[in-house]
Amino acid sequence: MAAFPQHKAQRLGRADGSRKGGLDERAAGVVHLLNGRTQFCTTSSCSGRLVLAQGPPADISSGGIPKKNCTWLMVTHELCSKGDVMTALEKATGDVVLKFEPFVLHVLCQELQDAQLLHSVAIDSGFRNSGITVGRGGKIMMAVRSTHCLEVPLSHKGKLMVSEEYIEFLIHVANQKMEENIRRIDRFYTHLESALKTAASADHSPREETGKSRSVYTRRRKRKTIQERDVDASPKDRNEELEPEDDSESNLDIFAEITI
Template identity: 70%
Template sequence: MAAFGRWKAQRSARQDCSRRGALDERAAGVVRLLNGRAPFCTTSSCSGRLVLAEGGAALSAGIPKRRCRWLLVAHEPCGRADVMAALENATGNVVFKFEPFVLHVLCQELQDAQLLHSVAIESGFKNSGITVGRGGKIMMAVRSAHCLEVPLSHMGKLMVSEEYIEFLVHVANEKMEENARRIDRFYKRLEAALEAAGGVSSSPSTGTGQAHTVYVRRRKRRTARVQDVLPSAEGRNEELEPGDDPEGSLDIFAEITL
């Protein structure tokens, strides 16, 4: 598909405009593995993080997300002291979040997205899904519901005890560790699936034949619905704003259990 080749070339030439200016270390292996294959092009990613967000992405309904303030962003486990120090700067409504690994991948053919979706589901990313935009773009989102979001302060006043914050941090750190295990599983299974499929082939591997059959049946029943899905967005940064979901509701195949 010539159009896909142009889209991938444009994405590859685009400067990284994320806050970090580089890939998260834990997500870099998966991103490079996919971008090294002809049928795939990653558009955004985050390896998973702990966030203290104040403002729009916190509790204030109606306030644009872009007006939120990040008090703390950590891509590795943190401690109670880190959270308490960040809260000292709070003047509004603050939530504490754990956001798991997320990856958005532009795919050349639907079967490429199906292969990727099968691997994601098997690796524990049960909220993954596929969209087909009106312009023909096929976007696969690797996601999970392995999240945590708890309000901590209101108008600058801490509403919970330090003991509770210590408990939340412990829970969030456990989720971060499980998130890392899922990323490792995803990388290994993806590498094996791509090798079985011939490395850069657009055809699903024999190991995903059963999943492909399920997709075909579902796709026949949902053809009209698929065509009405909103097109995927371009120009998304690698590091997402708190609570952002760059590719909209990517849930066409998310309910399929393999």
């Protein structure tokens, strides 16, 4: 992507437009690790959250609560309790849904190979809904996503539609998902750090082809020297001298150099 450094500087210089107005603490490590590399620029992130979202009474046939005009009665990026949820539900006047949303991260990448590295790390860390998109102008975006979500309606027009026992069960399930989410973030950070170090080492390691080519050249020159050294040598002597450097073996070495 052309002018990636300039685009990255402009992007990171923008004010945070999220409701929170800043990075989630649990996502900060990954974000700083990526933005510290020239080939990556994070554009949005969330460490995972449990939300009570309220919208106006929805037509069930239209698919449930609309996304527009929704308010949050409760949001937390940590484990929650039944008391937290029940207290928030007391303020309900519309249709309320309990949602668990796992870690999500969007990263602008300089080259496709950078996005592929990040995608591989994400998949290995458990974020199996991750993907790469290439937009207009060649912008390469890598999205780190997971599938272990939760979304359950609790109330309709302010009236609770499920038992407190069921709510307690849902909170237990949501907390388990949050704990797994935390483990995946930690795993992602560890794998990403290792992958970036490996990639950097590969970029700066000396090339081995030069040494190999030199050894092929040395063998060729040795054969030529043996052949020209003594024109009076007997055929038997010549065969004994050339035997260690069989032509077929030499040809295989040269072919290997071409295909590597």
